[in-house]
Amino acid sequence: MTNILDTAQRPAKPATVPTTPTALITPTNSNATDGIIGIASNAAANQAATDQAATTNHFNHREKQWVLYDVGNSAFVLLSTAVIPIYANSLLKAAGESNIVSTWGYMQTIASLIIALLMPILGSVADVQGMKIRFFIGFFGTGVLACCAMALPLGWVAFLAVCMLATIGLNGSLTFYDSMLIDTTTNDRMDQVSSHGYGWGYVGSTIPFIACIALIFAGPSAFGWSTTACTRASFVITALWWTAFTIPLISSYHQTHYRETADHMRDAVRGTFAELGHTFREISRNKPLWMFMIAFFFYIDAVNTIISMSTSYGTQLGIDSTQLVLALLVTQFVAFPCAIAYGRLAKRFGCKPMIMAAVIAYLGIVCFAAFFLRSATEFWILAILVGMFQGGIQALSRSYYGKIIPKSHANEYYGFYDIFGKTASILGTFIVAATTSITGNPSLGVLSIGLLLAVALVFLILQRDSATASETAA
Secondary structure: OHHHHOOOOOOOOOOOOOOOOOOOOOOOOOOHHHOOOEOOOOHHHHHHHHHHHHOOOOOOHHHHHHHHHHHHHHHHHHHHHHOHHHHHHHHHHHOOOOOHHHHHHHHHHHHHHHHHHHHHHHHHHHOEOOHHHHHHHHHHHHHHHHHHHOOOOOOHHHHHHHHHHHHHHHHHHHHHHHHHHHHHOOHHHHHHHHHHHHHHHHHHHHHHHHHHHHHHHHHHHHOOOOHHHHHHHHHHHHHHHHHHOOHHHHHHOOOOOEOEOHHHHHHHHHOHHHHHHHHHHHHHHOHHHHHHHHHHHHHHHHHHHHHHHHHHHHHHOOOOHHHHHHHHHHHHHHHHHHHHHHHHHHHHHOHHHHHHHHHHHHHHHHHHHHHOOOOHHHHHHHHHHHHHHHHHHHHHHHHHHHHHOOHHHHHHHHHHHHHHHHHHHHHHHHHHHHHHHHHOOHHHHHHOHHHHHHHHHHHHHHOOOOHHHHHHHO
């Protein structure tokens, strides 16, 4: 990435790639008092199509279009992993600032906290008939428009503010998208469909990413554009890709599980906070559910921490930034078949055992990173290992959770699921940073991630697997 780095201090041609990215691998009991559980008018026909698909390995129309959104939004995820932080750093340097790690981290933390606070509330309202798709479109539209707005000539403060809006739009849409899974397929196919979503998302995201990287490197000589202009154009390309693969889902989605009719919308909004308290009490009474949520909190914390800290760790070891970006692409391609394979293995061995296998694998990955990662070769091995298990554990967590929650309150429950995922993203990085600061040894900081995985494994072992019973009931 030399040509971008070389432009870092040129006022006439602001740089887009100063330091390394901040992340490597990115690339989640019905009750009588809950209201009227409605069934969409075309639910019977939709269910028949899903049941027919369940007898084969082929996906039906709705399942395919649900998977396509993972292909669309993953392009922005990958761009924000490798390109956007680098461009933001160039803006900071132009303004006389230099600490991209803390600045970018604060922006991500604020965006995560906003989503974590909003989602249970909005999720409760979205469980009303017809509201889920409206909230999804609202957050998706916000993310796409903000992604396009990032191409404007903005200062670093304005750029980070717009980027935060795009991040909120993405993560907000994903909460509703995850809950759409229960309306798209049956319990026995959730693992496979969810895994294909992550798998195709990984490989699909590389197409616009490679195009954007090629434009950034070759655009100045091929088109006479500045590196900055090429980088801004990559934001628009990503937004267009994101939109193109979202339209099929918007045009075909039907909410088949809900707790109120549209006529009761006012009462539903008024009772949202009461419903949230009720849902929290229901979770606390459902031991298998809350034990899984605690386990999920700890192991997804570890997964997210490895994602966000691996590049910083590799940079401290002196690994070249080009090697880091190439390793990122390798991770995406490895994650594609492995995520799909994980869905098939879950059908044979069960969803929870495969999640536990991934947690154990991550324990090994953490030990490898702490004790053996010293050069670019080991970093490539780390990228491949993470790619083998990252998509699988994320996909199966999403589908397993969908099996053990009440379908009529899916958005509300996925809102709590999102709180656990977002707050975990904050805690893990703090533990690594604090351990490294106290001991002065980054390897011990990385090793501290293993404690989180060990706690998660204990809760998974103790938790009674209720997914099989839920599948039978469904």
